[in-house]
Amino acid sequence: MAKKKKLSKQQLRRLQANRTKKISQTEPNKAQVSDESLLGEPQKGLVISRFGQHADIENDQGELLRCDLRRTVSSIVAGDRVIWRANLTESGNHGVIEAVEERNSVLTRPDFYDGVKSVAANIDQIIVLSSILPELSFQIIDRYLVAIEQMGAEPIIVINKSDLIDEFERLKIDGQLDYYREIGYQVHWLSVKQKQGTTQLAELLKGKTSILVGQSGVGKSSLVNQLLPDAEILIGDVSDVSGLGMHTTTVARLYHLASGGDLIDSPGIREFALWHLAPEVIFDGFIEFEQYRHECKFRDCKHLNDPGCALKAAVQAGKIKAERLENYHKILESVASDKPAHKIDISK
Template sequence: MAKQKLTQNQKRRIHSNNAKALDRHRRQAKNQIDWQENMLGETQDGVVVTRYSMHADVEDARGEVFRCNLRRTLSGVVVGDCVVWRKGHEKLQGVSGVIEAVKPRQNELSRPDYYDGLKVMASNIDLIVIVSAVLPTLSLNIIDRYLVICETANIPALIVLNKIDLLSDEARQQAEEQLKIYRNIGYQTLMISAETGENMKKLTALLAQGTSIFVGQSGVGKSSLVNRILPEVNAQTGDVSQTSGLGQHTTTSSRLYHLPQGGNLIDSPGIREFGLWHLDAEQITKGYREFQDFLGMCKFRDCKHLNDPQCALREAVEQGKIHPVRFDNYHRLISSKNEEKSHRHFTT
C-alpha cells in the first residue's frame, strides 16, 4: 500500500510530539531513583489508585497509599492494576517504593491515540458507565461508539443520561423512548440529575457492586457526578462552551476512589472523541449485540449490509428485529472509522 503524504502541519505536530516525549523520558530518567536491594523491603501486593506521568500511587492491603517509581522494564501501568511492589526503608525524593510487576488483568479499557497507538486507560473493571447529557444534544451515535468498545472489551455497560432536570415533560418522554432502544436489547439505562439528586441513589447502588469507570464526552457532567457521589473529592467541573457546545477538559489524572456505600469508582481524563480506527469492520459489527443472531446468514460472505441482496441484517431491520436507528448508526460508525483511519497523523 502506498504511503500517505503528510502535510507540513502534520509533520510539525509529529516533530513536536516526539520532542515532548523525549523530554518527558529524560525528566523521568532524571527523577527515577535507582532502588538497590538493600534499600527495599519484602514484596507485597497492592492496587494502583492514581497514575501520574512518572509515578503511581499504590494502595496496600491496609488501605495505606504510597507513591512509587516504576521499574524501567515496566510499561503501561494503569489505575486498577494489581501490582507487586516493595516499600523503601526510607522515603527518597517524596517516593516511598517501587512497583516490581503487574499481575495479569481481568480486562482493560483502551482507546486509540494518534501518536502512541492503543493506550490502556484502566484495568480490572466491572462496569463502564456511559454518561450522556441532554446538552448540547443526546447523541445515540456517541453512545453506540462507547457500546462497541464495551462489547469489544467484554465489560458490562450502564447508560446514564445526566442533566434531566433541564428537560420538559415532553422532552423527558422523548428521552425515555430513545433509551428504550437500549433496554430492549439488554442494556441497563438510568436517567439522573447530579444537580437535583434525582435517581442518584439508584446509581450509587449499581456502583457499589464492583469497580466502575465513567466515560463520556466532555461537558456531560462526569466531574459533577463525582462531586455528588464523593463531595470531599471536590473534582473540578467545566462548563459547556458557549460557542462550540463542547465541554472543557477538567480531570488531569486517573484516580480510583473508594465509595462510602461500597465499590470503587475510577475517574479518568475526559474524552472528547473516542476513535474506533483501531477496530476493523468485523469487530465493530460484532460490537452490536443484537446483530449476533443474524451474522453469517447473509447470501454473500462479503456482505456490506447496505444494498446487498438477501442481507440478513437489513431483513432483520425490516422485520423489526433490529432498530433502524442502531442500524443507521452502525453504518455511520463504519464510515467514520474509515475517515479516522485515513486522517491518522502517521504513515501506514
C-alpha cells in the same frame, strides 16, 4: 493503499511535543533508587492514579503513596494491582513499582499518535455517561458500546442533566432509549444537579469496580462529587462559545465508595476512536445483529444495498432500529478514514 494524511500545523505541533515527551521519558529517572538494598520487601498495592513516570498507589493500610515506575513496567493504570517496594532512603518518592499483576480486563483508547493506550484496569462495569448538554448523540453511545463489547465488560447507559428538558422531551428520548433496553442494556436517567437518580445508580455500583466514561462536560466528576462529597473533584463548565466541555479531568482516578466498590473518574474524550478494531469486531459490537449474521443471501454481504440482506430486512420489519444500522456504517467509514498511516504501537 491508505492515502497518507496531510497533517495540520496543530497536529504537527502535537506530534513534536509527543516525540519530546517520549525522549524525556526514556532518560534515566535520576531520583529513582537503584540500589536494591535501599528498597523494602515486595508488597501489594492498588493503583489509584497514574501520572507519566509516577503512580499513586494505595498500600494495605489504605495509605496513598507516590511511587516511581520501573522502566520495565510501562503500562500501569488506575485499577491495576501491583507489586511495589518502599524506598528506605529519606529522599525521592515513597517507593518503586516493580510489577503489574495480571488484569481481568482493561479499557483501552487509541490515540492517533501514541497508539493504543490503556485507560483503566480490572473493571467490572462501565458507565457510559451522556448528557443533554453538550449534546445527546446515539452515535457516540453506539461507539462506546462497540468499544465496551469487545473488552467483555458490562456497559450501563446513563443520561445526565435531565433537568435541562421538560417531561415531553424526556419521554421522547426515553422512547428511543427503549430500543437499548429491549436489546438488553441497562439505561438510567440522572440529574446530578437535582440529585435525581443517584441513589439507584449508587445501588448498581455497590461491590463492583466501575468506570465513568463519556465526553467532556457530561458530568462524570460532578457525579463522583455527589456520591463522595469528600472527594472535592474539580468540575468545569460547558463552554458557551464552543458548546463543548473544558476537559477538566486530566487523568483517570479511582475512588472507594462508602457502600463498597470502587468508581473510576476518567478524562472526557470527544469521540471514542475505534480504528484499532477489525470490521468483524465492530459488527459484534452491535449485539442485536448477531442473530442475522448468517442470514444474508451473500456471505460477503456489506449490509448496504446488497440483495437479500437480512439486516436491511430486519430494519424494514421494524426489528432493528434504522439508526443502529446507519451508525454501524458510519463507524466502519470512520474506521477506514481515521486510521493513522503510521504503524501503531498496541503494546501499551
